[in-house]
Amino acid sequence: MMHELNICYELMRLVKKSFNTAQLQNNNLCKVNAVWIEVGMLAGIELSALQFSFPIAAKNTIAEHADLKIQIIAGQAWCKICKDHVSMQTLYDACANCGKYDYQVTQGRELRLSKIEVN
Amino acid sequence: MCGYCGCTTAPATVAEHHHHHHHDHEVRGLIQIEQDILAENQRFADLNRAFLQKNNIKAFNFVSSPGSGKTTLLIETIKMLQEKFCINVIEGDQQTDLDQKRIATTGVKALQVNTGKSCHLDAHRIAHALEELSIPYHSLLFIENVGNLVCPALFDLGETAKIVILSVTEGDDKPLKYPYMFDQSQLLIINKMDLLPYVTFDVARCIQYAKQINPAIEVLTTSATTLVGMELWQAWLLEHV
Numbered sequence: 128m129m130h131e132l133n134i135c136y137e138l139m140r141l142v143k144k145s146f147n148t149a150q151l152q153n154n155n156l157c158k159v160n161a162v163w164i165e166v167g168m169l170a171g172i173e174l175s176a177l178q179f180s181f182p183i184a185a186k187n188t189i190a191e192h193a194d195l196k197i198q199i200i201a202g203q204a205w206c207k208i209c210k211d212h213v214s215m216q217t218l219y220d221a222c223a224n225c226g227k228y229d230y231q232v233t234q235g236r237e238l239r240l241s242k243i244e245v246n
Numbered sequence: 247m248c249g250y251c252g253c254t255t256a257p258a259t260v261a262e263h264h265h266h267h268h269h270d271h272e273v274r275g276l277i278q279i280e281q282d283i284l285a286e287n288q289r290f291a292d293l294n295r296a297f298l299q300k301n302n303i304k305a306f307n308f309v310s311s312p313g314s315g316k317t318t319l320l321i322e323t324i325k326m327l328q329e330k331f332c333i334n335v336i337e338g339d340q341q342t343d344l345d346q347k348r349i350a351t352t353g354v355k356a357l358q359v360n361t362g363k364s365c366h367l368d369a370h371r372i373a374h375a376l377e378e379l380s381i382p383y384h385s386l387l388f389i390e391n392v393g394n395l396v397c398p399a400l401f402d403l404g405e406t407a408k409i410v411i412l413s414v415t416e417g418d419d420k421p422l423k424y425p426y427m428f429d430q431s432q433l434l435i436i437n438k439m440d441l442l443p444y445v446t447f448d449v450a451r452c453i454q455y456a457k458q459i460n461p462a463i464e465v466l467t468t469s470a471t472t473l474v475g476m477e478l479w480q481a482w483l484l485e486h487v
Binding site for chain 1: 275276280281282283285286287364365397400457
């Protein structure tokens with residue numbers, strides 16, 4: 128839980144910086160209504176802990192009461208044996224086709240701030 | 247902006263999208279950012295890595311649960327190598343300078359970083375520690391991270407390699423339970439091998455689990471108290487400096 132709270136503090140730091148930059152161009156902006164993030168299934172992030180932590184990190188900021196919108200990115204790896212992309216649910220899955228562990232993760236480790244909705 | 251070094255993140259671009267309602271002319275903006283949440287840490291990590299590489303400093307980030315024997319292992323490692331290499335140490339703990347004092351008994355320079363509420367060292371703190379230490383060209387830097395098998399995995403410090411230490415008292419299934427840490431580590435040291443007769447720990451199974459998560463991970467077994475396995479550990483280090 129501590130982990131996701133730390134992530135939310137870091138997220139809020141990015142949100143504040145982006146908001147402040149936008150305010151330089153439009154000084155009517157006064158708050159953030161929604162924060163859109165992308166979280167990969169293999170990123171090691173517990174989504175419910177993130178949802179719980181976000182309001183704590185956002186309290187008394189321009190994003191207080193903002194919605195946290197999470198886009199989940201599926202896990203994927205390149206299996207060196209099958210020579211094909213395979214879907215991965217967790218970092219300790221075997222390849223669903225050949226049952227081996229000789230693969231390179233190609234997608235699913237994302238932890239990105241994608242956009243913010245302001246007014 | 248960091249008051250110490252003036253660092254800032256990249257500016258966002260604004261894309262405005264106007265909604266026109268018959269009773270509401272509220273202007274709402276959608277600001278595209280597309281930035282890794284941990285980008286700031288990565289920026290410092292990349293700077294640290296470039297600095298270390300330029301100065302031929304090999305930096306090892308030691309990660310583990312609390313109580314795995316990291317500090318004892320580091321002390322014995324320093325004793326083995328301090329005639330051959332200049333060694334500096336960065337000690338990370340939430341509180342106290344107990345570890346820094348223990349390391350300092352070997353005579354090498356050790357800097358304590360207290361992270362307070364934070365549960366991991368981050369690259370920004372390491373950047374400042376590097377400035378404070380003035381590490382010479384062609385030397386060794388040992389970073390002992392905060393005892394935690396979870397968060398340090400996500401925070402690149404700019405090190406040459408992460409080394410994960412797991413003691414035999416912790417259970418052989420930990421590589422599966424904490425896959426991100428084992429995935430990110432180049433070397434696994436199974437420590438406290440002198441206690442193996444007294445615990446239920448299957449070394450072969452632990453190695454199998456670690457290689458399941460990370461087929462390329464190398465494995466060594468040690469006891470920092472009886473010094474079993476320390477010659478092979480020294481050989482690994484000499485190969486990588």
